[in-house]
Amino acid sequence: DQQVKQNSPSLSVQEGRISILNCDYTNSMFDYFLWYKKYPAEGPTFLISISSIKDKNEDGRFTVFLNKSAKHLSLHIVPSQPGDSAVYFCAAEGSGGSNYKLTFGKGTLLTVNP
């Protein structure tokens, strides 16, 4: 049962344009959402997060939007740069003490073409 879904395995965007990566989740207990970026031969690195009490969080070129009613979040990158080419993982966690775990989607490979 996949609780965090990234339905687009890949996305190709032109440099300077907007990249929109989507993520859906099924578990209503999730209350904190994160995006990680992963380059080849490296571990994932944290990019941006959002709490369920917010619907938007912005950090420079990166903005994450959360639609709780639709159980959907998206990551917007604008303007996109070739260095943004990487795999992006959406992740979610819920409060729960001993049941805590961060659940990841399968990732979306973003390619930004010069």
Add this chain to the structure above:
Amino acid sequence: DSGVTQTPKHLITATGQRVTLRCSPRSGDLSVYWYQQSLDQGLQFLIQYYNGEERAKGNILERFSAQQFPDLHSELNLSSLELGDSALYFCASSELLTGELFFGEGSRLTVL
């Protein structure tokens, strides 16, 4: 550099064998997590330790076990290896039980 160190980086072994993957968390981090990334799969949560105690368990096979030592480093033991165990195994750490995770570069296991 995330500050999380994993060894070995690459490991090739045969079916039926046993291997141990090692992780040193970031200085000061008490939580250690193990994730498995197989081909076409996302990061699958295996297990979490906090200050030496197991805190959460995910899809970890009975053939796999882990522990966190008093110095907070962790080991993931994989036994009776099968071809399907070939994957990237990531260790991550965090200061507390929640929040941002810092990942190591991963250990790539190939079972032949």
